[in-house]
Amino acid sequence: xxxxxxxxxxxxxxxxxxxxxxxxxxxxxxxxxxxxxxxxxxxxxxxxxxxxxxxxxxxxxxxxxxxxxxxxxxxxxxxxxxxxxxxxxxxxxxxxxxxxxxxxxxxxxxxxxxxxxxxxxxxxxxxxxxxxxxxxxxxxxxxxxxxxxxxxxxxxxxxxxxxxxxxxxxxxxxxxxxxxxxxxxxxxxxxxxxxxxxxxxxxxxxxxxxxxxxxxxxxxxxxxxxxxxxxxxxxxxxxxxxxxxxxxxxxxxxxxxxxxxxxxxxxxxxxxxxxxxxxxxxxxxxxxxxxxxxxxxxxxxxxxxxxxxxxxxxxxxxxxxxxxxxxxxxxxxxxxxxxxxxxxxxxxxxxxxxxxxxxxxxxxxxxxxxxxxxxxxxxxxxxxxxxxxxxxxxxxxxxxxxxxxxxxxxxxxxxxxxxxxxxxxxxxxxxxxxxxxxxxxxxxxxxxxxxxxxxxxxxxxxxxxxxxxxxxxxxxxxxxxxxxxxxxxxxxxxxxxxxx
Amino acid sequence: xxxxxxxxxxxxxxxxxxxxxxxxxxxxxxxxxxxxxxxxxxxxxxxxxxxxxxxxxxxxxxxxxxxxxxxxxxxxxxxxxxxxxxxxxxxxxxxxxxxxxxxxxxxxxxxxxxxxxxxxxxxxxxxxxxxxxxxxxxxxxxxxxxxxxxxxxxxxxxxxxxxxxxxxxxxxxxxxxxxxxxxxxxxxxxxxxxxxxxxxxxxxxxxxxxxxxxxxxxxxxxxxxxxxxxxxxxxxxxxxxxxxxxxxxxx
Numbered sequence: 141x142x143x144x145x146x147x148x149x150x151x152x153x154x155x156x157x158x159x160x161x162x163x164x165x166x167x168x169x170x171x172x173x174x175x176x177x178x179x180x181x182x183x184x185x186x187x188x189x190x191x192x193x194x195x196x197x198x199x200x201x202x203x204x205x206x207x208x209x210x211x212x213x214x215x216x217x218x219x220x221x222x223x224x225x226x227x228x229x230x231x232x233x234x235x236x237x238x239x240x241x242x243x244x245x246x247x248x249x250x251x252x253x254x255x256x257x258x259x260x261x262x263x264x265x266x267x268x269x270x271x272x273x274x275x276x277x278x279x280x281x282x283x284x285x286x287x288x289x290x291x292x293x294x295x296x297x298x299x300x301x302x303x304x305x306x307x308x309x310x311x312x313x314x315x316x317x318x319x320x321x322x323x324x325x326x327x328x329x330x331x332x333x334x335x336x337x338x339x340x341x342x343x344x345x346x347x348x349x350x351x352x353x354x355x356x357x358x359x360x361x362x363x364x365x366x367x368x369x370x371x372x373x374x375x376x377x378x379x380x381x382x383x384x385x386x387x388x389x390x391x392x393x394x395x396x397x398x399x400x401x402x403x404x405x406x407x408x409x410x411x412x413x414x415x416x417x418x419x420x421x422x423x424x425x426x427x428x429x430x431x432x433x434x435x436x437x438x439x440x441x442x443x444x445x446x447x448x449x450x451x452x453x454x455x456x457x458x459x460x461x462x463x464x465x466x467x468x469x470x471x472x473x474x475x476x477x478x479x480x481x482x483x484x485x486x487x488x489x490x491x492x493x494x495x496x497x498x499x500x501x502x503x504x505x506x507x508x509x510x511x512x513x514x515x516x517x518x519x520x521x522x523x524x525x526x527x528x529x530x531x532x533x534x535x536x537x538x539x540x541x542x543x544x545x546x547x548x549x550x551x552x553x554x555x556x557x558x559x560x561x562x563x564x565x566x567x568x569x570x571x572x573x574x575x576x577x578x579x580x581x582x583x584x585x586x587x588x589x590x591x592x593x594x595x596x597x598x599x600x601x602x603x604x605x606x607x608x609x610x611x612x613x614x615x616x617x618x619x620x621x622x623x624x625x626x627x628x629x630x631x632x633x634x635x636x637x638x639x640x
Numbered sequence: 641x642x643x644x645x646x647x648x649x650x651x652x653x654x655x656x657x658x659x660x661x662x663x664x665x666x667x668x669x670x671x672x673x674x675x676x677x678x679x680x681x682x683x684x685x686x687x688x689x690x691x692x693x694x695x696x697x698x699x700x701x702x703x704x705x706x707x708x709x710x711x712x713x714x715x716x717x718x719x720x721x722x723x724x725x726x727x728x729x730x731x732x733x734x735x736x737x738x739x740x741x742x743x744x745x746x747x748x749x750x751x752x753x754x755x756x757x758x759x760x761x762x763x764x765x766x767x768x769x770x771x772x773x774x775x776x777x778x779x780x781x782x783x784x785x786x787x788x789x790x791x792x793x794x795x796x797x798x799x800x801x802x803x804x805x806x807x808x809x810x811x812x813x814x815x816x817x818x819x820x821x822x823x824x825x826x827x828x829x830x831x832x833x834x835x836x837x838x839x840x841x842x843x844x845x846x847x848x849x850x851x852x853x854x855x856x857x858x859x860x861x862x863x864x865x866x867x868x869x870x871x872x873x874x875x876x877x878x879x880x881x882x883x884x885x886x887x888x889x890x891x
Contacts, residue, residue, distance in 0.1 A: 538699050539736035543750035543802065544725035553749060557740050 161232040179236045266601040284602040285612045295373025307347040369504040373587030382575040385513035393521030399470035416454035423447035477519035485512040524566040528559035568628035572621045648675045657704035667861040676835040680848040683858035693808045697728040729799035733811040735791040737783035744779040747798045769797035789820030809840035
């Protein structure tokens with residue numbers, strides 16, 4: 141009896157259905173009618189343009205709806221019909237949207253495939269390419285990309301390919317044993333594993349040596365120094381810049397984060413007095429002694445002896461100053477860097493860096509851009525890491541303190557391992573952003589991936605060709621960024637061992 | 641270790657005062673702990689008992705008075721603090737094991753880095769203590785894989801492997817499920833029997849009655865009453881103590 145009434149209640153009711161989907165409110169009624177009209181127009185247009193693809197879609201749509209509705213009315217749902225009901229057709233609006241989206245995606249794919257393959261020319265001869273693509277409606281001239289592939293990937297380093305092969309060889313040579321040694325528990329804590337870890341840590345430096353080189357050309361050293369500003373470019377430059385910024389900013393970011401957290405008040409005595417002693421000695425030699433030799437009046441003597449006041453000032457400073465210099469300096473640094481856009485920093489790096497460096501030390505444009513990007517990345521990294529530090533419970537610090545661990549051990553063994561693990565997703569996200577931000581160096585005149593792609597349109601062979609190179613760099617940026625995101629997810633899972 | 645209550649003072653506190661801003665938490669605490677003594681500190685919450693034992697290893701800073709541990713005074717000098725922390729072990733309410741290290745690494749970290757023992761010795765001593773607290777088979781697991789009672793026993797082993805002169809217990813059983821309290825109390829009872837010097841803040845009256853040499857009752861940041869367990873429970877002197885005991889013993 142009760143079961144029957146419940147069944148009767150749950151039975152499909154046309155009135156309820158129409159009320160819920162159309163006549164609940166005037167707005168909903170207008171929306172549903174408008175959407176239906178749009179779907180009719182949109183699908184109709186698509187049917188005229190691509191009848192062979194659109195008609196089967198519409199038939200499949202109608203058939204699955206009828207199947208689903210019949211199952212709903214007769215209460216004979218199978219997993220498939222339930223999935224259809226839950227995901228595609230749970231209301232009139234969603235049923236219409238599903239149709240519109242599928243038709244739109246088909247339209248886009250057909251258009252793109254026609255452009256990229258059927259109407260496209262793969263010839264590197266501009267004349268043939270022009271002929272082929274102008275016969276059809278709209279087609280890609282991939283020759284613009286394939287002919288410039290070396291430029292896009294390595295730019296002028298194509299004359300120095302052995303350096304790139306050496307680097308790739310190193311990476312592959314490290315990866316293959318890593319796959320075995322890091323995967324198997326047998327090598328946990330073994331010496332070979334430690335050596336491999338150190339080699340990985342050293343690899344960015346070795347690769348930098350391969351790519352940049354040291355010393356004069358002409359000797360027995362094949363990796364002599366090259367003019368990086370002229371030769372580096374394309375994807376290679378983007379990768380170098382982002383990896384250098386990532387590697388260099390990491391320790392800097394950790395130090396900044398710890399510095400901003402520090403609770404040390406005042407300045408250590410050795411720092412104040414050491415600085416004062418050096419400064420006094422320097423001034424006595426360069427200022428006091430020459431002035432004493434030519435001094436005539438008492439005023440001259442007093443003037444010459446002024447540097448002797450420095451120790452006194454240092455003494456007062458040491459006794460009186462109780463502020464937290466470390467935290468203050470780190471905060472100012474971080475906020476100043478975060479307060480300006482990267483492009484501003486790049487220009488400052490190019491124009492102003494020289495003022496802070498000693499004479500005779502003139503890094504080229506690439507070096508300056510590296511400094512700017514490292515500093516930029518470090519400031520953001522510091523804030524991410526600080527977030528991780530704050531997530532460590534106070535009990536961890538207390539346990540480390542009560543065991544008598546030194547501050548150094550406390551941070552390197554207890555706090556940082558846990559804090560860094562927490563912020564891996566944030567750090568990887570930041571590094572992906574940094575890799576994409578390397579496209580900004582095009583604005584200061586370096587030939588990165590974006591700049592090379594842009595310049596193709598001014599080559600004699602490929603005048604005004606823009607789309608194809610941009611599609612290519614879209615794919616390159618996406619593949620590299622996605623690879624990083626994928627690796628980060630894997631790393632998180634791996635490091636998740638034993639988390640509470 | 642035999643019962644050795646020679647009267648040598650391990651911890652000496654003279655007129656210890658502490659404020660949190662305007663709030664006077666500790667009001668002139670005087671206490672002398674002799675070697676091998678087991679002291680249990682009782683009191684209502686907010687009476688300053690946890691704060692007091694946390695002052696002894698400088699997790700909290702006292703502002704007035706002196707604390708000496710084995711003749712070393714606790715001052716701002718980091719060398720003194722380091723020396724005292726080597727000799728004072730602490731077991732926390734929330735265990736505070738390091739979740740990213742295995743049980744064995746948790747225990748050997750301080751011996752290797754603070755005591756500068758070599759790894760093999762440290763591991764041998766760690767295993768000895770893990771065996772003593774009854775869970776040597778858990779050595780290679782991570783803290784998250786252990787029950788609360790097991791974690792607390794690991795925390796005790798971690799503290800004892802450092803061979804401290806005095807062990808502070810800060811409500812070691814308060815975060816445990818009832819059926820796990822006894823396994824931790826049994827370990828503490830064994831340690832007391834062996835003559836370890838212990839200062840324990842706890843709410844376990846049974847433990848206080850049977851194990852303590854002295855019971856301290858604190859309220860409002862002061863030591864209200866201090867006596868042996870028999871006198872303390874059967875013949876309390878102060879009204880405040882009587883009220884406290886009637887409240888906890890009657891329910």
